[in-house]
Structures are given as structure tokens and as C-alpha cells.
Amino acid sequence: MGSALPLGSLPAAELFYWLGVATLTWLSLKAACRLLSGARVFVLGAGVEVGRFGRWAVVTGATDGIGKAYAKELAKHGMSIVLISRSQEKLDQVAKEIKQFQVETKTITVDFGEGAEIYKIIEAGLAGLEIGVLVNNVGISYNYPEYFLDVPDLDNLINKMLNINIMSVCKMTRMILPAMVERSKGIILNVSSASALYPVPLLTLYSATKTFVDFFSQALQAEYKSKGIIVQSVLPFFVATKLSKIRKPTLDKPSPETYVKAALNTVGLQTQTNGYLPHAILGWITTSLLPVSLVIKQSMKMNQGLRARHLKKLKEKGD
Template sequence: MACLLSVAAGLLYWVGAGTVAYLTLRVSYWLFWAFRLWGVGNDAWVGPRLGEWAVVTGSTDGIGKSYAEQLAKRGMKIVLISRSQDKLSQVASEIKEKFKVETRTIAVDFTSEDIYDKIEAGLAGLEIGVLVNNVGMSYDYPEYFLDIPDLDNTIRKLININVISVCKMTRLVLPGMVERSKGAVLNISSASGMLPVPLLTIYSATKAFVDFFSQCLHEEYRSKGIFVQSVLPYYVATKLAKIRKPTLDKPSPETFVKAALQTVGLDARTNGYPIHSLMGSIHSLLPTWLFAKISMNIHKSLRARYLKKNKKN
């Protein structure tokens, strides 16, 4: 009996020691990688060396505008693509004046599918080194699928903007990158695409598509010199998120994009910002059912608050 107890104790000791060693290695690797990513970064990787031009969709506000500005700051010429020509002209003028680079604009509505011939004509002949697929659409407020206002139209819009635009824009730009064996495609997904988010069902699903599409595309074309990145931010202080004041966990678009660009060439799937990366690591440890339950409760509360404020039943 004493012999068996001794063997069991020895086994438990080595299991415990092995577990501690494994966790120590995991934490050490995570800390090393975090320092490499956020402390050292890869800031010089993105620039005209990839190609003269950067193309940014949804580029008149928020994250898209900040990507356009940061890429212009690195000396890249910028093609701005968005819906409003007035806003496009204003942002193009600001970038041209501030960063002394050439700019072009293409005004299209990404809710439509018949816009890509116009975009293709506008991009013809340009040496495009970076494509930022940023244009996106979410709900006005969290809602049950069948209760979404104007449901059929909302389905069409979210799929056209969040899914089809990413595929079509990549289709237009990628061949030139492959021909030159260099380029970067940065697809702005969302933390809502990492795990299922009830009451934002269509948005969560479309952003999950962007994430998987990016990961697959990166594996297909990395050997051809193309870096494809899935960017999965949590809340950023933008109009889309309806957040006006930046905080530590809800950075300004400028702060977020500066951090995210440091990861290009290093990390093909990133939350783009150190605090968001920590949040993503924690959420990835949760069982899917638990995350969905927590998310459901949060969004039910947000839904009730919105409906009360707007006097809806």
C-alpha cells in the first residue's frame, strides 16, 4: 500500500511539475511575442517598397481615414473609396496638403453590386502595394434576427458591404501584387467575428467570414510574397461604434491604427492594439457557450436601453 501511495505521489509530482513547466513556457512565449509585436513592432515594413499606391475603402471617417493618413505619412499615394464625393474630396485634400502625396477618389455605394467596373477603371495602371478593406456596416442597435427593422434590406446591405466588398476588392487588386511578388491586404474584421455574438447575428457572421477569408488567403499567397492580415478590433472610438470619447480600452482610430500597422508582416491575425490583444486572449479561453451567454445578456441590456430611449416596444 505504501509503495502504491509513493508511486501515486511521484506521478502527481511529475504531472504537476510538467504542467507548471508547460504553463511557464506558454506565458514566457506570450510575453516574448507581446514584446516583439508591441514593443519592437515592424513599423517600417509597410510603405512604398510594397508599391506606390494604397487603396482604402470606407476612408472618410474613423479607422479607414486613419489608415489612409498613416499610409500617406509613410509616403504612399492614396486612393480613397467611399460613398460621399464631398467627404472624399475633403479628406483627399487634407491628406494631400498634410503629407504631400498624390491622392485619388472613387465615389461608390458598397451596398450595390454593380460598382466594381467603376472601381476597376479608377485603379487601372496603378502600382498598388496595400489594400485596406475597411468599409463596414453594423446594426443600429442589438436586435433579435426576425425583429431587425427592414430585415431583407439589412441582410442585403450587410452581406454586400461586409462580405462581397472584401472579395471583390481583393479580386481587383491581388493580381498586380502577385505579378510583382509583394503587397499587403489588410482586412478589417471585428472581435465580433472571433466568437458568436447573439443580437448582432448577421454582423458577427459576416465579420467571421472576413476573418476566415483572410486566414485562408494568407496561406494561399504568402509564398508569393503577399501578406494578408485579419484585423479584429474590439471597440474603437468611432461613429460606427457610437463612441465619442477614447479610453484605454476604446482607443481613438489614430491610436489603434498606429498600433495595428506595427503588426503587419509579423502577425496575420491580430486584434490590432495591445489591450484588445489581451482581451482577445482572455476571451479565447472561455467556452463558446459561456461567451455567447455573457454577450447575450450584455446586448439584451443595450437593446432595452435603446428601445426605451427611442420609445419602441
């Protein structure tokens, strides 16, 4: 009877009932869409064939962790690889490991923490190469979670982190994108972080630099999609690397090899990706199910715990 009445004359209880039904339906539909799109990417999906985009792939921060895993995985797809990091010895070692895939390698030794001069060295090293894939992977974080003003050697870290996490992404893209646009094909993979999904206290500067990478990537994709360019923002949660200080991989903290194999499969399917199914589920929970204030509060708590543990260890060592 009540439903035949105009909205203004519905009893309050009935109005709330239908509002509840509408909200639940909307949330269920949203969840179902997310689930279906996740299944399409992580269960059924196969990304684009990266080798079709050009002969060479360039990877920054290529001697360890996620960068090294990208270099190896791209070589498995038949791409020749330019490896860029600070240590010639480590670069030679990784180049040797990659040669087993019967591809060419090239190494460039630079420190991304330094100023703009290094980009002339990189440009000279890349001259004449047909670059199909650029992986802007190099990145640093804090040694341990800390309040902004108490971060050791703060002024130096601000310069280094902005140069490595932000400047490198802009400059490498500036250098390599024009030739990709000319050939109407190219892939740029920018390794951001799940800490760009919401503000992470006690990793404030890191979290903010990674948000830059994420926004830069998404906007760039909108600008250059019609020119045949794929730009992807990759936002991992924890991966077992030197940076995360996690030694033993687990399901939710995978090895870099496991992570990158999954992430490469999402290229061309997702502009912004957590790259790996368990991380995509974590991403969904933290961005869609929980209020951002709660996520920030929990991150703060977790990082306060990690900070306390680190400082206690330092004290025990007598530092």
C-alpha cells in the first residue's frame, strides 16, 4: 500500500528501508563489477605481447628486487635489455644472468640521486636503440618508519628521494617517449606503490612521491593512449626485496619474480594495477571497503610498531 504513495508521504521507516535496499544493491553491483574485472585480469587475462613494441627494454634500478625481475622477465619475452643502476659490478652480474635468454644487454652506470647531469650520460647510452618498453622502477624508501622531522639526515633524504622517485620518472619519460610516439607504439611501466593509494604516516615523503608517480602515469596515459602508447601505474604492496627488508616470500609478500610475472600479464588490461591477485584484493579492501581515516590510523599504528622495534634494536646494539 505504502509504495503507491508519493515519496513525500512515505513513512520514515519505509523510506529508510528502500534507501538501505538501494545502497546495498549499488554496493553489491560495484563489488560484482570489481570481482568480474579482477577475474578477467588475473584469472583469464593475458597482457599484450611486450616484444611487439620494439626491440629494447630499458629498466632503471635493474640490479635487484623488482627491477631485476622485470629485466629477466622482459628478456624471457625476447627483448634486449638496457640495465641502469649504480654499481657496474652488479650490472655485469645481472647482464651475465640475462644472456642465458639469448638477448643482447647494455649497462649504464649512474646514480639517480644526483642532479640532471646523469641524463646526458643515459641519453648517450641509449642513442640509436629502438626502445619498446621503459620500466621506471628505481626507488628508495626510508630506512625505517619515522616522524618527518626526525628522519635522519632529512635534508639530504628529501633531495635524494625526490631525484630518485620523481625526477627519474619524469626525465626518463621525457627522453624516451618522443620516439615511441613517432613509431606509434611503446610501453611505459611506472613502479609506484600501494602507499600511493592513501596517505601513509611515518613514510610521509615516500608515500607522497609514489602518489606523484601514480598521478603522472594516469594522466600521461590519458594524453597518449590515442597515440598507441600504454602507460601503466604499478602499485605493489609488500614484495620480498632489500627495500622492504622482507627476506622470506609468502603468498601476500611474494618474491619479485612471482610479482613481476603476474604484473606483466596485466599490461594493456589495467592502467592502474596492484599487479598481483592477493595485492589486488588488499587494494580493494583498503580503498573500497574501509574508510580512508581507518586505513590511515591502522598504517600509523603499524608503522609506530615498526619504528619502536627498529629503535629498540639500535639501542641494544648501542648505536
